[in-house]
Amino acid sequence: MTFFLATTDADFESAFTALLGMKREEAEDVDHAVAAIIADVRARGDAALIDLTARFDRMEVTADRLAFSPAEIEAEIAKVSPEDRAALELAAARIRDYHARQLPEDRSWTDAAGATLGWRWTPVSAAGLYVPGGLASYPSSVLMNAIPAKVAGVKRLVVTCPTPGGVVNPLVLLAARIAGVDTVYRVGGAQAVAALAYGTATIQPVDKITGPGNAYVAAAKRRVFGRVGIDMIAGPSEVLVIAEAGNDPDWIALDLLSQAEHDESAQAILITPDAAFGHAVAGAVAKRLETLDRRAIAGASWRDNGAVIVVRDLDEAAALANRIAPEHLEIMVDDAEALAAKIPHAGAIFLGPWTPEAIGDYVGGPNHVLPTARSARFSSGLNVLDFMKRTTMARMTPEALAAIGPAAERLAISESLQAHGLSVRARLDRLNRSE
Amino acid sequence: MTFFLATTDADFESAFTALLGMKREEAEDVDHAVAAIIADVRARGDAALIDLTARFDRMEVTADRLAFSPAEIEAEIAKVSPEDRAALELAAARIRDYHARQLPEDRSWTDAAGATLGWRWTPVSAAGLYVPGGLASYPSSVLMNAIPAKVAGVKRLVVTCPTPGGVVNPLVLLAARIAGVDTVYRVGGAQAVAALAYGTATIQPVDKITGPGNAYVAAAKRRVFGRVGIDMIAGPSEVLVIAEAGNDPDWIALDLLSQAEHDESAQAILITPDAAFGHAVAGAVAKRLETLDRRAIAGASWRDNGAVIVVRDLDEAAALANRIAPEHLEIMVDDAEALAAKIPHAGAIFLGPWTPEAIGDYVGGPNHVLPTARSARFSSGLNVLDFMKRTTMARMTPEALAAIGPAAERLAISESLQAHGLSVRARLDRLNRSE
Incomplete structure (x- = not known):
């Protein structure tokens, strides 16, 4: 029964707390299976992908067919109606315009001590987008994941999408094309996440993995987190x-x-x-x-x-x-x-x-x-910053070091980090000698 | 033996790859123990914290003494020399100045279709900082974690820091005071992370946990990720x-x-x-x-x-x-x-x-x-955005919906999401009727 509550109900707080605390997903015991799949892909690479795809997606594939070929992509996207294509292109243009405004700016300034400080934003080099197959194979999600990555400046952008029983969604391939995806692989599940994180002979590893997926995909993302960046557990x-x-x-x-x-x-x-x-x-x-x-x-x-x-x-x-x-x-x-x-x-x-x-x-x-x-x-929705990282920059002059170095030396000593202190002291001594 | 390589060596590539791939930390099998600790804290709350602190930190504590009292803090920080205090204050001022420049700006604009779009940044409500005890108890890390949170506008900021055998570092307490931390709890390990994520009678749950720690702390952070935000696995x-x-x-x-x-x-x-x-x-x-x-x-x-x-x-x-x-x-x-x-x-x-x-x-x-x-x-170093999140905003006018709604309807139908399409269609029909 749909909950119908009123804050004036005597038991509202307990009913609302129950609503908040509802566990809406089965806690499937998938983690063990996922660990084995990841280990298999790390050990056997493409051979593992081929076996797991046969097992989970009921589909025979060879290493040279893990990626969709340009000809296959052309043939699939030719099936898309002009109206659907126009709708995808309108969506892509609007998503691109919105996300382009999220591009962050580098900063640099010189402070009163003479230190030049700042930061620099750069894109991750390669990103992999997980696109579910079957019921939840949404071309709109391809746009939503791929466009922020392209706006960020990601150089290599790949998609993995299972094609259970060989069924392909032409709109997914068209969305990938419109968004500037470089390669689409017909693999899914935890094995796709493992391949993106660790690489195989065919699939180069990436630095960041985004996109929704089932419990296996979510568990795999949690496991490879740290080795690569992930967006979130959806x-x-x-x-x-x-x-x-x-x-x-x-x-x-x-x-x-x-x-x-x-x-x-x-x-x-x-x-x-x-x-x-x-x-x-x-x-x-x-x-x-x-x-x-x-x-x-x-x-x-x-x-x-x-x-x-x-x-x-x-x-x-x-x-x-x-x-x-x-x-x-x-x-x-x-x-x-x-x-x-x-x-x-x-x-x-x-x-x-x-x-x-x-x-x-x-x-x-x-x-x-x-x-x-x-x-x-x-946390925030997916955005351009998810595909970028910030490097902090600092340059001291001799004067700046003379001004703030002694405090660094003192704190280093208080933390029993002697070499830290000496690395500052050696420079300060040079300054003192040359005065 | 320290590696001494030259890119002109015949075997450079394999030697460098070996250097890159070196696993510098023991893969301790701590995850199982951590799962049990988290379950214990969720089940028994403060009682579990008290038992685990006795066991791991060799220290008897009661629920009302989990937090440092203002008098204890005063007594501890009175031990800090004026020179150490001045160094910490100089560091805090410089860290604050740098991070204040990271505060992001909200945006709002109206596009050609008449849609008003934008986003809004807001701070997380509560953050918990894990500060290691013992050898790696660094007051500088308190500043580095707490100041970005305060700059972001976090309202409630707490520290957990184990005090093995009752040993307290007065500089840690002073750094927490300088940085604006509200409460310092004398608990550590996975149990502290569990308390921050799930709450106990004494420790209110937080929304984000940051700060370095040992393998147990890292495993606990990985486990509570999703329930709360975490910074990274250091x-x-x-x-x-x-x-x-x-x-x-x-x-x-x-x-x-x-x-x-x-x-x-x-x-x-x-x-x-x-x-x-x-x-x-x-x-x-x-x-x-x-x-x-x-x-x-x-x-x-x-x-x-x-x-x-x-x-x-x-x-x-x-x-x-x-x-x-x-x-x-x-x-x-x-x-x-x-x-x-x-x-x-x-x-x-x-x-x-x-x-x-x-x-x-x-x-x-x-x-x-x-x-x-x-x-x-x-990924990036800790920064103000780690304590904030972005909410996207959109407002359509009837004209904007008329311009872009049909594309949304078409894409919804292509994804077999009928109600999505109808939610747009019902509004478009109203517009058509009123024309």
């Missing part, structure tokens, strides 16, 4: 809608169902100050559910994880939203910007009734790879 | 010095030994185009080693992990440096800035002979928490 998708009465219940129902249809583990929550409106939305959800192709998935998500929460006022809504720290937050109240300002903990915010979350999934411009499972408290 | 420290003949071999020897004295697993490498100069530095290292208090540690590090690499020219030096991706890079050549521009993969760069790496450890201004073990290929 969980089921979530939306929180804060809406006042006066909105169209049907629009909000569809927005909630847009999350619910992703996955039975997805979560859609409405917070409203108006109980009657909350019931109206719940009714609209029930009605729309009847006609959806994915009503089994969306229905299970709404039934098991959905919630309507009635609050006394919008300040209460903001407080609950911050505790939920939603991946997606739609705000449909009179002054949406004012309410947004009170909610720091959210991955992406959609303001006003004309901004359904689906716009953000495809063509809005901001990234749709966003922090789930309350991690918006401490 | 490995042994490293320095790479690129120096031409003409530098003082003794200065460079001391810079190399500044890394070597940290830890037997630390690594110090010199790259030089001049073989004779390389030998002179090696000789100076041997001589300085005789007099160092920590000669056992520094000697083992230099013997087992140290290297002198002779190159044909500085371009070759840059290429090797990028493969090493050092945590610290000192450049002492004629045009240090020009060479630095060819080395994107480094955590922190120190330019010219007057910038020993020890300056960066204490008073330079840039952070000394830096990516180790080649992770400078994809």
Whole structure:
């Protein structure tokens, strides 16, 4: 049963805490299997990839066919309709424009002591994007992962995408082409992550791995973290809608169902100050559910994880939203910007009734790879900085060293790091001698 | 034996690859023990912390004494000499000034379609800093972790620091005071990380955990990653010095030994185009080693992990440096800035002979928490953004939705996400009806 709570309920706090603490994903015991797969790929390289692809994707492949050839890609993308291509290109252009504004600036300055300080941003050299196959093979995710990497200046950009039973999504290949991906490999699962992290004869290792995946992919990413960078461990998708009465219940129902249809583990929550409106939305959800192709998935998500929460006022809504720290937050109240300002903990915010979350999934411009499972408290959606790193720079003059070196020497001695102190002292002594 | 390589050696490539691939830390089987510790803290809270502190830190403590009291802190910091205090304050001021420049800016713009887009940066609400006890209890690390958090605007900032046998470092408490830390807890190890991630009756959970630690702390951070944010999994420290003949071999020897004295697993490498100069530095290292208090540690590090690499020219030096991706890079050549521009993969760069790496450890201004073990290929030193997150913002007008909504609808349909498409279509239909 969908949760229907009100902050005026006597047991609200315990019910809300239960909602927050719900574990929406099975804790599959996959880590052991993933460790074995990674070890196999490290030991046997391409041969392991070929065996594991036969086993998990029911597909025979040879080392020279791990990558899609240019001819195969041409043949696949020729199947895409002009309208779908135009939509992908519009999406790509808008995503590119948004992310180009995230490019950071280098800085350099000279301070009062005469020290020149600063930093420099540079891209990672190579990145690998994991694209799921099958049900959740989303060309939009290819754009959302690849475009920030290209904007950052990543030189080599590859995609791994399983093709279970040999089934390929032409839109995925077209999206990769539009986004500037260099190579697409038809491997998936933990074995793809292992190949990207450690390399094989065919697949060169990368420095950063991003993209969503199932529990095996997530466990593999956690294991190779440190060897390479990873984006995040993605969980089921979530939306929180804060809406006042006066909105169209049907629009909000569809927005909630847009999350619910992703996955039975997805979560859609409405917070409203108006109980009657909350019931109206719940009714609209029930009605729309009847006609959806994915009503089994969306229905299970709404039934098991959905919630309507009635609050006394919008300040209460903001407080609950911050505790939920939603991946997606739609705000449909009179002054949406004012309410947004009170909610720091959210991955992406959609303001006003004309901004359904689906716009953000495809063509809005901001990234749709966003922090789930309350991690918006401490992390951000995928962005250009995820594909860059900052090097700090420092140059001392003799004068600067004379000014601040003695403090460094003292602290080094206090930490019993004698050579640290001596490395400063040797230089200070030279200065003193030459005075 | 310290490695002495030249790029003209017939077997250089295999020797260098071996150097790069050296595993400098024991792969201790600590993960199982850490899982049990985390489960214990989650189940028993403070009682587990008290038991584990007795066991690992040989210290009896009660729940009401897990935190240092203001009176205890006053008593401890009264022991610090005025000179040490002044040095810490100078360091804090310089670190604060450097990191304040890292504060990012919010952006908002309206594009040609009429969509208002942008983003907003906000701090995490609470952060926990792990500070090691015993040998590696460095007050400078307290400053380096806490000041970026304060600059970011973190509201609640706590430190956990083990005090084995009850031994406290007054400088650590003073550094915490100077940096604006709210509470210091006398717990350490995996149990401290578990308490910070999950909370106990006494220790409130935080959103982000940073700071170095031993293998247990590292394993615990990896396990709680996702529940909270973490900074990185720190490995042994490293320095790479690129120096031409003409530098003082003794200065460079001391810079190399500044890394070597940290830890037997630390690594110090010199790259030089001049073989004779390389030998002179090696000789100076041997001589300085005789007099160092920590000669056992520094000697083992230099013997087992140290290297002198002779190159044909500085371009070759840059290429090797990028493969090493050092945590610290000192450049002492004629045009240090020009060479630095060819080395994107480094955590922190120190330019010219007057910038020993020890300056960066204490008073330079840039952070000394830096990516180790080649992770400078994809990650950055600790900085203000590590304590902030970015929320993307979007507002469509009816006109904007009319312009870009149809592309979103089409892509949703192509991904079989019907409700996504309908959430856009319902709004577009309203617009069409009202035209």
